[in-house]
Amino acid sequence: MSAKTGREIERVWVLCAEPAIPAGAEVEVWEIEQGYLAPAAQSEAELARLGFPEGRLRRVVEPSGVERFFHTVKRGAGVVREETEREITRAEFDAAWPHTQGRRIAKTRRRVRDGGLVWEIDRFRDLPLVMVEVELPAADVRLELPAWIGPLVLREVSEDPRYRNSALAMYGMP
Numbered sequence: 001m002s003a004k005t006g007r008e009i010e011r012v013w014v015l016c017a018e019p020a021i022p023a024g025a026e027v028e029v030w031e032i033e034q035g036y037l038a039p040a041a042q043s044e045a046e047l048a049r050l051g052f053p054e055g056r057l058r059r060v061v062e063p064s065g066v067e068r069f070f071h072t073v074k075r076g077a078g079v080v081r082e083e084t085e086r087e088i089t090r091a092e093f094d095a096a097w098p099h100t101q102g103r104r105i106a107k108t109r110r111r112v113r114d115g116g117l118v119w120e121i122d123r124f125r126d127l128p129l130v131m132v133e134v135e136l137p138a139a140d141v142r143l144e145l146p147a148w149i150g151p152l153v154l155r156e157v158s159e160d161p162r163y164r165n166s167a168l169a170m171y172g173m174p
Helices: 043-051 089-101 165-171
Strands: 005-017 027-037 055-061 067-075 080-088 104-114 117-124 129-136 153-156
Touching: 027 089, 027 165, 055 089, 067 089, 104 165
Parallel strands: none
Antiparallel strands: 005 080, 005 129, 005 153, 027 055, 027 104, 055 067, 067 080, 104 117, 117 129
16 A cells, blocks of 8 residues: 655643543544564564564554554654555554564544544553544644633643653653
8 A cells, every 4th residue: 555755843831630522523543553663673584574674563443343554654853754655454563563572552532523623632551641633734824722621731742752652652751
């Protein structure tokens, strides 16, 4: 399947609790498992043969129960990063997943449309952590947190690499 390459412009905050979603809001709930391939730490030849020399593997269970699988490589740091993502088959996922052992996270994601944006609230299953992120159309977009999220914010971590999902999967809580 073909890969999409583009810029990801994303801001992220740690919350003290899961927010109550406003009544009538459009919400999707995804169950997500993701694992990270260790660059150069495992058999590079084997990973290259599988087509996954680096990056993240993700399994998403959508509200309908449909499972989808992705391989993603992100480059850069901070709010704006390069992202290349391709949808893969279950067989490709199953072949590469063992190479993520010890570098995995699982989370429940609630996607809520508010103010023309999609706010993604992640509750991590194996960590005492709730975060919210939003993808933006441009880095200089003036952003106001929705009233149902703002009071729960402990801090913004958009520029803190310790709160990237890959760091959480490899090292745990900062």
